[in-house]
Amino acid sequence: MKVIICGAGQVGWQIARxxxxxKNDVTVVDFNPELVRRATDTLDVxxxxxxxxxxxxxxxxxxxxxxxxxxATHSDEVNMVTCQVAHSVFSVxxxxxxxxxxxYLDPAYADLYRRNHLPIxxxxxxxxEVAEAAxxxxxxxxxxxxxxxxxxxxxxxxxxxxxxxxxxxxxxRQLTDLFSTLRAVVVGIRREGALFVPSAxxxxxxxxxxxxxxxxxxxxxxxxxxxxxxxxxxxxxxxxGGNVGLGVALALEARTERVRVKMIEKNRECAxxxxxxxxxxxxxxxxxxxxxxxxxxxIATADAVLAVTDDDKTNLLAAVRSxxxxxxxxxxxxxxxxxxxxxxxxxxxxxxxPRATTVSSILRHIxxxxxxGVYSIGDAEAEVIxxxxxxxxxIAGQCIKxxxxxxxxxxxxxMQQGEIVRPTGETRIEEGNVIAIxxxxxxxxxxxxxxxxxxxxx
Amino acid sequence: xxxxxxxxxxxxxxxxxxxxMIVPAAHAAIMEDFGTMRVFFYGFILFSILTLMIGLATxxxxxxxxxxxxxxxxxxxxxxxxxxxxxxxxxxxxxxTFLNAWFEMVSSFTTTGATVYDTAARLTPSLHLWRGLVxxxxxxxxxxxxxxxxxxxxxxxxxxxxxxxxxxxxxxxxTQIAQIADPSERLARYTMTLTPIYMGLTVALWIGLxxxxxxxxxxxxxxxxxxxxxxxxxxxxxxxxxSQFWGELLIFCFFAFALxxxxxxxxxxxxxxxxxxxxxxxxxxxxxIGTVTLLLFLRHFIGTAEQAGPADLKDIFSALxxxxxxxxxxxxxxxxxxxxxxxxxxxxxxxxxxxxxIGLALIGGGVATTAGxxxxxxxxxxxxxxxxxxxxxxxxxxIGGGGKDAxxxxxxxxxxxWVFFMLFALSIAAVMLMLSLTGVQFExxxxxxxxxxxxxxxxxxxxxxxxxxxxxxxDAAKAILAFAMVLGRLETLAIIALFNPEIWHR
Numbered sequence: 001m002k003v004i005i006c007g008a009g010q011v012g013w014q015i016a017r018x019x020x021x022x023k024n025d026v027t028v029v030d031f032n033p034e035l036v037r038r039a040t041d042t043l044d045v046x047x048x049x050x051x052x053x054x055x056x057x058x059x060x061x062x063x064x065x066x067x068x069x070x071x072a073t074h075s076d077e078v079n080m081v082t083c084q085v086a087h088s089v090f091s092v093x094x095x096x097x098x099x100x101x102x103x104y105l106d107p108a109y110a111d112l113y114r115r116n117h118l119p120i121x122x123x124x125x126x127x128x129e130v131a132e133a134a135x136x137x138x139x140x141x142x143x144x145x146x147x148x149x150x151x152x153x154x155x156x157x158x159x160x161x162x163x164x165x166x167x168x169x170x171x172x173r174q175l176t177d178l179f180s181t182l183r184a185v186v187v188g189i190r191r192e193g194a195l196f197v198p199s200a201x202x203x204x205x206x207x208x209x210x211x212x213x214x215x216x217x218x219x220x221x222x223x224x225x226x227x228x229x230x231x232x233x234x235x236x237x238x239x240x241g242g243n244v245g246l247g248v249a250l251a252l253e254a255r256t257e258r259v260r261v262k263m264i265e266k267n268r269e270c271a272x273x274x275x276x277x278x279x280x281x282x283x284x285x286x287x288x289x290x291x292x293x294x295x296x297x298x299i300a301t302a303d304a305v306l307a308v309t310d311d312d313k314t315n316l317l318a319a320v321r322s323x324x325x326x327x328x329x330x331x332x333x334x335x336x337x338x339x340x341x342x343x344x345x346x347x348x349x350x351x352x353x354p355r356a357t358t359v360s361s362i363l364r365h366i367x368x369x370x371x372x373g374v375y376s377i378g379d380a381e382a383e384v385i386x387x388x389x390x391x392x393x394x395i396a397g398q399c400i401k402x403x404x405x406x407x408x409x410x411x412x413x414x415m416q417q418g419e420i421v422r423p424t425g426e427t428r429i430e431e432g433n434v435i436a437i438x439x440x441x442x443x444x445x446x447x448x449x450x451x452x453x454x455x456x457x458x
Numbered sequence: 459x460x461x462x463x464x465x466x467x468x469x470x471x472x473x474x475x476x477x478x479m480i481v482p483a484a485h486a487a488i489m490e491d492f493g494t495m496r497v498f499f500y501g502f503i504l505f506s507i508l509t510l511m512i513g514l515a516t517x518x519x520x521x522x523x524x525x526x527x528x529x530x531x532x533x534x535x536x537x538x539x540x541x542x543x544x545x546x547x548x549x550x551x552x553x554x555t556f557l558n559a560w561f562e563m564v565s566s567f568t569t570t571g572a573t574v575y576d577t578a579a580r581l582t583p584s585l586h587l588w589r590g591l592v593x594x595x596x597x598x599x600x601x602x603x604x605x606x607x608x609x610x611x612x613x614x615x616x617x618x619x620x621x622x623x624x625x626x627x628x629x630x631x632x633t634q635i636a637q638i639a640d641p642s643e644r645l646a647r648y649t650m651t652l653t654p655i656y657m658g659l660t661v662a663l664w665i666g667l668x669x670x671x672x673x674x675x676x677x678x679x680x681x682x683x684x685x686x687x688x689x690x691x692x693x694x695x696x697x698x699x700x701s702q703f704w705g706e707l708l709i710f711c712f713f714a715f716a717l718x719x720x721x722x723x724x725x726x727x728x729x730x731x732x733x734x735x736x737x738x739x740x741x742x743x744x745x746x747i748g749t750v751t752l753l754l755f756l757r758h759f760i761g762t763a764e765q766a767g768p769a770d771l772k773d774i775f776s777a778l779x780x781x782x783x784x785x786x787x788x789x790x791x792x793x794x795x796x797x798x799x800x801x802x803x804x805x806x807x808x809x810x811x812x813x814x815x816i817g818l819a820l821i822g823g824g825v826a827t828t829a830g831x832x833x834x835x836x837x838x839x840x841x842x843x844x845x846x847x848x849x850x851x852x853x854x855x856x857i858g859g860g861g862k863d864a865x866x867x868x869x870x871x872x873x874x875x876w877v878f879f880m881l882f883a884l885s886i887a888a889v890m891l892m893l894s895l896t897g898v899q900f901e902x903x904x905x906x907x908x909x910x911x912x913x914x915x916x917x918x919x920x921x922x923x924x925x926x927x928x929x930x931x932x933d934a935a936k937a938i939l940a941f942a943m944v945l946g947r948l949e950t951l952a953i954i955a956l957f958n959p960e961i962w963h964r
Contacts, residue, residue: 268857275859282849283857296853 001025002066004092005045006052006082007073008035010335011098011126013043014355015070015362018380020044022445027061030073053081055089063090070362072098072124080118087119096122096365098358100243122365126358130333131247133357134306137331137350138236138248140219141304142228144209144343144350147360147375148216149386149436153420154413155216156187156375156384156436157223163206165227173200183215183422184222187410187438188382195381197410197440211377213384213412213436215420233303234259237327239288239318240309241265241274244333244354248306249274249281262297264288266309288318291325300326308333308352319348337379371451372434382440384412387451391431395450401425408440409447463646466521467531468538469513471599475539476505479546481591485675486584494550494584501546524641528607529956535599536944540564543592550585557933562589564940565915567596568947569828571689571793572915574928574936578694583675586692590679597686597828598656600947604826605723606648607641613952615825615833618871619863655722659715660685666708670701677701684709687716687828689793689916697797703779706796710783716790716823717743717834723826738867739824739834742841746821746834747786750814754781757811784920788818791830793916812921816905819914819921820882830913830946832882836875843872881950885911889942896935902926906935910942 001024005012008030016039020026026045029052030036036047050057052073063069069086071079079097086092097120099105104112105125113120136146145158161168167175172186188211189198204210214222223229236252238245241263252259261281265271268285275283286293288309299305305322307315312335319330331350334340343351356376363374363383373386389396395403400411400423411423415434421427429435439447462470479502486495521527540563548559558574565572566589573589575581581589608614660681667677676692676699683690699705715721718740720733734740758777780798787794822831846858846868858868886907893903905926909917918926928936945953 262853265857271857272862272865275857276861278859282853283859284853284855285857286855293855296855 001068002062003027003068003070004029004058004061004063004066004086006030006069006071006079007098008032008039008047009072009074010355011358012070012072013039014359015072016045017043018359018363018376021380027066029057029061051078053078053085055085058082058085058090063092066090066092068092068094068096070096070098076101076104080120083120084118094121094365095119096124096362098124098126100125100127102128102243102247122362124358124361126354127243128247129357129361130244130308130352130354131251133352133354134244134248134308134331134333135251137352138233138252138304138306140223141233141329141349142223145211145377147384149213149373149375149384150413150415150420150434153216153415154436155214155219156412157212157214157219158377159210159212159223159226159228161204161206161208161210162227165204165206167225167227168204168206171201171203172198176200179225182221182225183218183413183420185213185410185412185422187211187213187384187412188377190378195378195440197408197438211438213438215413215422232257233329235298235302235304236261237294237297237299237302237305237322238263239305239307239315239322240333241267241270241283242308242310244308245306246274246277248308249278253278253280262302264293264297288314289321291321294318294322294325302327304329304331306331312336312339316342316346316348320346323347340379380441382408382438383444384436384438385444385447385451386434386436389429389431389433389435389451393451395429396431397428399426399428403429403450405450406439406443406446408443410438412436412438463642464517465513466516466519467528467642467645468534469509469516471531471535471539472505472542473509473513475542475595476502476509478591478595479505479588482546482584482588485587486582489583491582491584494582497546497550498584498588501549505542525607525611526956528603528641528645529611529952532599532603532607533944533948533953533956536564536568536596536947537941540567540592540940543567543588547585547588551581555933557936558929561928561936561940563592564943566590566592566688566690568913568943569593569596569600569686569688569791569830570910570913570915570943570946571683572909572918572928572939572943573690576927576929578692581692583692586679586690587675590682590688590690590692593688593690594660594682594686596947597682597688598653600686600828601652601656601723601826602645602649604719605652606645608826608952610641610644611955613955614949615835617874617951618825618835618839618867652723656685659712659722663708663712667701667705670704670708672699672701672705677705680705680709681712684712684792684794685715685828687790687792687823687830687913689787689791689914691794695916696794697800699797702797706779706783709794710786713786713790713792716792716827716829718824719826738838742834742838743789743824746818747782747789750785750818751778751782754785754811754814784815785818788815788914788917788920789821789829790823790827791819791912791914793819793914793920795916795920812905812923815917815921816908819912819917820908822912830911832879836878839867839871839875840879842868843876878949878951881954882911885942885945885950889938892938893931893935896932896938898931898935902931906931906939907942910939911946913943913946 003019003024004027005016006029008028016026016028020043028036028039028045029048031051033049036049039045040047048061063086069092071082073079076099083095083097086095112118113123140146140157143157143159147156186198188195190209236259238249245263249261249263252261263274263281263283265274266287271283271285284293284297299322305319305327307318309315315332319332323330329349332348334351334353360375364371371385371387375384413436414421414423414427437447479498483495483498540560543563544559548556562574604614609616612620663681663684664678667681668674679692718737720737755778776798780796783796784799820831821837822833823829825833825835849856889907890903893906905918905922909915
């Protein structure tokens with residue numbers, strides 16, 4: 001597939017890396033030749049330096065035979081115009097634009113992005129998605145990673161196994177028999193840094209990081225079985241009042257149960273903007289690393305601190321300082337994936353990787369078949385793919401045990417006629433079912449092949 | 459007609475004032491009171507010719523700063539024009555001093571409505587009409603000048619929300635691309651816009667009162683004094699009005715025009731149209747009226763419960779209405795007293811809580827309305843500031859929300875409001891001091907000072923322990939009060955703005 005990515009910044013570069021790694025023909029367009037060169041040097045992509053929305057620049061990038069344009073420059077307006085040019089001049093089939101300004105994302109104006117208005121097929125908003133990820137982390141404080149699938153009916157939970165976990169040193173097969181009504185499956189285990197898909201005979205050991213697929217209704221029970229207590233969160237401190245922090249605070253204010261939110265923001269204008277948009281939240285102006293200010297935010301009695309500034313180091317230090325001052329839980333936004341191993345030593349309970357969330361949301365529109373959702377785990381080590389089974393797919397009508405799945409894959413959940421079913425070997429996959437598959441990166445291509453139209457069809 | 463607009467502001471006002479003398483002259487002719495008719499008609503001729511001559515002499519007058527000349531013209535209008543109004547009045551009354559006549563006219567024109575003629579029968583109906591008419595014209599002058607002169611100069615309450623400094627004037631920086639409206643052009647335009655509204659509202663209330671059973675002539679004066687919040691009455695108050703409760707209800711509805719400018723001139727001063735329901739002034743007014751009425755009512759109610767048995771429903775209602783009407787009337791600085799107000803006090807056996815009314819008159823009505831006092835917007839700004847400061851006690855580095863405008867009101871708005879409030883308080887102290895020097899008692903001088911500065915003349919009769927008669931105070935005190943009225947009407951800031959070196963800068 002031929003893809004043009006406009007903007008070689010954080011998001012653009014990450015998408016380019018992901019797509020070029022999957023043998024796509026990727027061209028990167030950016031105004032800054034330096035960024036273009038960085039992309040062409042490190043990735044298997046072509047580069048064009050120029051203003052992304054100019055028709056001649058897009059033409060040079062090969063827009064006339066491109067399958068998709070992803071507009072992820074810093075300017076919303078440039079992204080919009082790029083999509084319009086790609087549509088009107090080059091008739092590119094699929095157009096994805098990144099829009100940051102919340103005003104463009106108001107559902108009341110969603111009509112704007114229709115084909116004959118402003119032809120953008122998919123609007124992605126990194127800030128909004130990161131805010132959602134942050135909310136999910138808050139909802140499941142015991143898990144270090146969460147993502148919802150199947151219309152929010154199933155959850156992927158990443159849990160750190162402690163030494164006092166009741167289910168350690170037990171084969172997974174026994175666990176299945178023991179909790180026969182629990183709709184949860186262990187889909188992945190990271191042991192000593194290596195992620196693998198467990199088989200029925202594998203056991204869970206302390207210090208393992210487990211990825212578990214659970215029915216949303218059974219989330220609390222699952223966490224209890226794995227030795228995590230689900231606690232309510234009433235006092236939350238947010239460090240950083242940008243789009244992410246503001247989005248989280250707005251969502252928390254909209255909740256029915258009362259949550260006391262305090263926000264700390266360094267930039268006065270940004271803080272004023274947040275204070276105007278928020279009603280009950282108290283916005284404090286100052287440095288999130290300042291212990292006096294954290295004390296003013298009453299960090300000692302806070303249930304959780306959410307460090308979501310645009311600077312990784314500030315986030316980490318703010319989280320560490322808050323924990324040290326008595327906050328019970330710390331969640332940090334981390335852009336640099338190489339910093340994630342520091343979470344354990346720094347005693348930070350969970351992290352959000354904005355790239356993973358954004359890339360996930362773009363990937364779901366690139367995948368073949370009826371892929372509805374893709375979530376990238378770790379540093380692109382594995383993916384969870386949510387897909388609808390087509391009648392022409394080779395897996396339709398077969399029992400799971402008969403399907404020729406590659407080694408590193410596991411079905412997490414199956415949704416049949418709106419019901420979440422826990423997959424066993426005897427479960428028959430029918431046409432129209434939605435399945436969530438956990439797949440190691442190397443096996444993603446094979447899983448895609450299974451989800452695609454089979455040869456017999458022609 | 460263009461040359462009329464180019465005349466100095468004061469000359470135009472003088473011309474309008476002399477033409478207005480035809481009204482009492484015509485009324486007197488119909489009433490067959492030919493003596494009065496002659497005086498006012500001669501007044502009309504005399505002052506018309508005088509105006510014409512001054513107009514001819516000043517036709518080529520081109521002031522260096524039209525805005526300043528208008529401000530001075532306004533000051534002159536409130537001090538010098540009453541002299542012109544007083545001359546026919548003095549002649550027609552016959553048995554009065556000129557000082558009294560002048561005081562009466564200043565008090566009418568500044569929409570204060572304080573009268574030295576305690577017994578209404580001492581003046582003929584045409585003279586009462588003249589008082590009412592002068593008050594009505596004063597009200598119209600305030601309506602028009604507030605939007606056309608004060609708003610561009612960020613004065614008269616507009617400074618609370620303005621981005622520029624008070625008295626700074628509207629020096630736009632877009633001279634290249636836009637034409638800045640000439641101040642006299644602006645004045646003419648707003649006069650054309652607002653006069654029909656003001657007249658229409660007056661006529662509507664007049665007709666309404668007549669339907670409610672009032673005598674047309676009394677109804678007209680009451681309508682004019684309601685719209686201009688002067689509180690002038692030819693029969694010594696609403697207590698004697700024939701329209702009774704329904705008349706009061708109608709007048710009550712028209713008090714709304716003194717609570718917020720948005721009731722009649724929405725979007726005129728160029729600010730964002732936010733609707734009456736979200737107007738801080740209107741909300742503040744409603745909260746104040748509601749709280750004070752309830753407090754007064756509860757006070758009466760508990761007073762009754764202690765003394766006698768349960769009161770009947772009619773008494774309760776009339777006490778509630780009396781309190782509601784009087785409270786609103788004093789908040790708008792009109793000063794009408796409900797006919798049920800006395801009943802409300804009698805029914806509990808408690809004395810009139812005059813201090814409440816003094817406080818309400820001090821607060822006053824809305825910005826750019828005919829009401830006087832400190833103005834609701836300033837009170838709102840101070841309240842918001844206080845609220846914010848309390849939040850800052852809890853969280854010293856917190857940031858207040860509400861938007862850019864709200865932040866400006868809380869900071870610069872509250873600051874300038876506080877300055878104004880202190881100036882107002884100092885003026886009260888100064889006026890009280892001067893009154894005391896002339897031999898007026900302390901409490902009396904306090905009530906008189908507040909009533910003059912807040913332009914609520916009838917306050918003196920209602921608020922004090924024993925009614926104060928303006929006729930009983932020394933002549934020097936009357937002159938002081940007259941100047942206090944002008945000060946209260948024009949607002950201290952506007953007069954201080956006149957001394958702003960920037961304005962005099964060549």
